[in-house]
Amino acid sequence: MSTLTLNVEQLYYSLMSGAKEVIRQAKHLNKINVFPVPDGDTGTNLASMMRSLLQRSKLEQNLTDTLASVSDAALVGARGNSGIIFAQYINGLIASLEKSDTLTLDRFALGLQEAVPYAKEAVSVPVEGTMLTVMDVFATSFSEALTPKTSFVDAFETSMAKVYTALAHTTEQLDVLKKAGVVDAGAKGFVHFLEGFLNYLKTGTFESDAIEEVVTTLSHLDHADEYDPAYRYCTEALLSGAELDREQVRNAVRDFGDSLVVAGNTRKMRLHIHTNQPQDVFFALRNYGDLLEQKVDDMQRQYEVAHARKYDIALVTDSVADLPKSLVDQYQVHVVPIHLMIENSEYYDKLTIDSEQFYAFMDELLVYPKSAQPNVKTIENLFTFLSTYYKEIVVLTISDKMSGTYDAFAQAAKNVKEDSVPIRLVDTKQNSGAEGLLVMRAAEMIAAGADAKTIEDTLLTLRQQTKILVSVKTLKYMVRSGRLSKVTGLVAKILNLKPVVSIDAEGEGIILEKGLSLRSSTKKIIKHVKAVMEDVGIERYAIVHANAKDRLEQYQKALEEVTGMPPIYTTDISTVVAMNAGIGSIAVAYIAKDRT
Numbered sequence: 001m002s003t004l005t006l007n008v009e010q011l012y013y014s015l016m017s018g019a020k021e022v023i024r025q026a027k028h029l030n031k032i033n034v035f036p037v038p039d040g041d042t043g044t045n046l047a048s049m050m051r052s053l054l055q056r057s058k059l060e061q062n063l064t065d066t067l068a069s070v071s072d073a074a075l076v077g078a079r080g081n082s083g084i085i086f087a088q089y090i091n092g093l094i095a096s097l098e099k100s101d102t103l104t105l106d107r108f109a110l111g112l113q114e115a116v117p118y119a120k121e122a123v124s125v126p127v128e129g130t131m132l133t134v135m136d137v138f139a140t141s142f143s144e145a146l147t148p149k150t151s152f153v154d155a156f157e158t159s160m161a162k163v164y165t166a167l168a169h170t171t172e173q174l175d176v177l178k179k180a181g182v183v184d185a186g187a188k189g190f191v192h193f194l195e196g197f198l199n200y201l202k203t204g205t206f207e208s209d210a211i212e213e214v215v216t217t218l219s220h221l222d223h224a225d226e227y228d229p230a231y232r233y234c235t236e237a238l239l240s241g242a243e244l245d246r247e248q249v250r251n252a253v254r255d256f257g258d259s260l261v262v263a264g265n266t267r268k269m270r271l272h273i274h275t276n277q278p279q280d281v282f283f284a285l286r287n288y289g290d291l292l293e294q295k296v297d298d299m300q301r302q303y304e305v306a307h308a309r310k311y312d313i314a315l316v317t318d319s320v321a322d323l324p325k326s327l328v329d330q331y332q333v334h335v336v337p338i339h340l341m342i343e344n345s346e347y348y349d350k351l352t353i354d355s356e357q358f359y360a361f362m363d364e365l366l367v368y369p370k371s372a373q374p375n376v377k378t379i380e381n382l383f384t385f386l387s388t389y390y391k392e393i394v395v396l397t398i399s400d401k402m403s404g405t406y407d408a409f410a411q412a413a414k415n416v417k418e419d420s421v422p423i424r425l426v427d428t429k430q431n432s433g434a435e436g437l438l439v440m441r442a443a444e445m446i447a448a449g450a451d452a453k454t455i456e457d458t459l460l461t462l463r464q465q466t467k468i469l470v471s472v473k474t475l476k477y478m479v480r481s482g483r484l485s486k487v488t489g490l491v492a493k494i495l496n497l498k499p500v501v502s503i504d505a506e507g508e509g510i511i512l513e514k515g516l517s518l519r520s521s522t523k524k525i526i527k528h529v530k531a532v533m534e535d536v537g538i539e540r541y542a543i544v545h546a547n548a549k550d551r552l553e554q555y556q557k558a559l560e561e562v563t564g565m566p567p568i569y570t571t572d573i574s575t576v577v578a579m580n581a582g583i584g585s586i587a588v589a590y591i592a593k594d595r596t
Helices: 008-024 026-031 042-056 063-077 080-097 105-121 131-144 152-173 175-180 185-203 222-226 246-256 278-285 299-307 325-330 355-364 376-387 405-415 432-447 452-465 476-480 486-495 518-535 549-563 575-581
Strands: 233-240 257-264 268-275 290-298 313-318 334-336 339-342 345-348 370-372 392-397 423-427 466-471 498-503 509-515 538-545 569-572 586-592
Touching: 008 026, 008 042, 008 063, 008 185, 026 042, 026 185, 042 063, 042 080, 042 185, 063 080, 063 268, 080 105, 080 131, 080 185, 080 233, 080 257, 080 268, 105 131, 105 152, 131 152, 131 185, 152 175, 152 185, 233 257, 233 278, 246 257, 246 268, 246 278, 268 278, 278 290, 290 299, 290 345, 313 376, 313 432, 325 432, 334 376, 339 575, 355 575, 376 392, 376 405, 392 405, 392 432, 392 452, 405 423, 423 452, 432 452, 432 466, 432 538, 432 569, 432 586, 452 466, 452 586, 466 518, 498 518, 509 518, 518 538, 518 549, 518 586, 538 549, 549 586
Parallel strands: 313 334, 313 392, 392 423, 538 569
Antiparallel strands: 233 268, 233 290, 257 268, 339 345, 339 370, 466 498, 466 586, 498 509, 538 586
């Protein structure tokens, strides 16, 4: 295709051909990914954006509409540091190309030049030796290659020689790359994109074959044992609004971490940051627009899986299982968050919103939040990832009578069955602290060397010996969340009922006792625990609460007197449970001793 201009179709399929080439090379890019952290996902993240280009963008009748489609698709699919920088580069290129109806070599060269600062502006601290460096070299060398007789293919081929040299030089520009003996993965991804782009220019053919899904696999590099991140969570958001301002968004979150990248336009914006407080990031972002998508990857847990895992069995649960974070970390438990829809934005329980933040505005919400089970595809990716490193997977979920979470895990396990290690799925028939106690017992058994079948069998027995007793301060939250009808709630309010809520043997929520005051419901809970102690005894118990620290001290003192032992842990409840139980609620969960 020896041409001096590009029409809209040629440009579109050149971009798509570049996208296809990156996807083809994604697994290799994962293997060499060491910067900014060795989390082995650069290929996966770049492939996500390229897949979005292929699936979401459209070849329209005119250049402007086509480029707008490509621009939005890049932002929607962008993931990770490199992916979001790349999306910003494409947005910058497109913003420049939209200024002309005819894509001449000069116009395209100018677009490349204008795209580089656009990409650099997205990064809070641009670093040489990355894709930004190679993008700059390509733009400069492309302009230098132009002569009156130069075609697009000629300019590309001349430029690529300098691009390959710049890519090889990245190894010397960053110490972490030099130590690993690799080039920068993001820069190499950009080079593969150029190769695909050039291939279409030369052949005029675009292969519309199926595109492979790429799952992150952490790189096994010799220096990996030195990985010690200052920030634990790789956090991303897709923000939508009418007049988004990149600097305002950047300033709102810049103090929460590093590796900050903000890309986009006034309609959509993609943000990436490494932080220890993802919930604070999203709490700040809610003031600027609607959160269409959120992603939080636990880089510490990912690293532990590949390089410092303690056990051969992976333990997975959902975020409704209320367990202190210290225990989750101690036993390397993998927690899949339940989703909450709040004010047109979706949040992840315990990750992108915590209970204290929720308490701050839950009474002000005109439309009460709703919860939803995790995405099946997300769980599939987790299972596939864990299968690379573990021999078996044990999953404990909230009662399937209360949530579709169990079904989501079951469907994901079915979908990955052929490519996965054995997955044992247990419906705890519990929630909150009771589910947490069972997760803790499973973790202890894994640590003690029990096999997965024994763990599964033990949990199926223990769930019948496990119970939770919840003292609800007010029923208005259960009414607002739909757990109780408005009529029932009104009657309860008139009678000033302070019920004790529990779960039956089938996993259904029930009102166990009907106290007429908080003092009365507390007495009923203590009486119940005392009866169990006198009957079979209690192996362990936990106390969980919804911003009820005043009641927590009272419960601890009373229960220690009755049981003769302190709670194995106390903790605040998940946002999902708080949404239904309400502020001021407190619960006692226990595992009774085996009657035999």
